Amino acid sequence: MVEITSNTDALEAVRTVRQVRQYEEGAVSPDDLNQILEIARWTGSSRNTQPWHFVVVDDRRMLKQLSELRENITWVADGALAIAILLPDENPPHEAYDAGRVTERIMIAARFLGLGSGTAWFGEPEREAKAKQLLGVPETMSCHSVVVVGPYITSKDPRPTGPKPGRKSLDELVSYGAYGETR
Ligand SMILES: Cc1cc2nc3c(=O)[nH]c(=O)nc-3n(C[C@H](O)[C@H](O)[C@H](O)COP(=O)(O)O)c2cc1C
Numbered sequence: 001m002v003e004i005t006s007n008t009d010a011l012e013a014v015r016t017v018r019q020v021r022q023y024e025e026g027a028v029s030p031d032d033l034n035q036i037l038e039i040a041r042w043t044g045s046s047r048n049t050q051p052w053h054f055v056v057v058d059d060r061r062m063l064k065q066l067s068e069l070r071e072n073i074t075w076v077a078d079g080a081l082a083i084a085i086l087l088p089d090e091n092p093p094h095e096a097y098d099a100g101r102v103t104e105r106i107m108i109a110a111r112f113l114g115l116g117s118g119t120a121w122f123g124e125p126e127r128e129a130k131a132k133q134l135l136g137v138p139e140t141m142s143c144h145s146v147v148v149v150g151p152y153i154t155s156k157d158p159r160p161t162g163p164k165p166g167r168k169s170l171d172e173l174v175s176y177g178a179y180g181e182t183r
Pocket of ligand 1 (some may be wrong): 073
């Protein structure tokens, strides 16, 4: 559990939510899982449609099979569990936004509970189709990603070809009043 004794601590905990790809062996307790799912459940969505369905996967064989669907997600095998995000595939732009929001909330909840988490995308339609088959997802629904959760070692990216770490500066990202204007 992250120690939060002030708003500053809480803001810092949110700021430092990172993609975790290296996990320790060990479980996520049923209480922690429940809290994460509660936070997910209360995520806002387009017209409050709450389009998601979550499949919690903690079977090691299944995690391994999912991890083998794409080179970039081999680390899925090492998490304590993964939460697959299923969507009705009726309004992809809205659902993509909703899925992003719920993913981030799961990751923030995990961080507050002292756990690591990371989003893993299945990628091309053929890979997603295999993931859907493994997870028993109905043909009509989509399942682009899982959020892996577990006790973690580090948020350092172990992949040799991972993206550049860090963030752009606020100067690069923000205008005031109109595009390109500074303060
Ligand atoms: C839409 C989306 C898809 C992603 N897919 C993957 C993925 O398949 N595998 C992976 O290791 N990271 C994936 N990531 C994580 C990004 O690489 C990560 O958010 C970014 O590098 C920033 O990492 P940091 O928060 O640890 O600095 C994805 C992130 C997003 C938003």
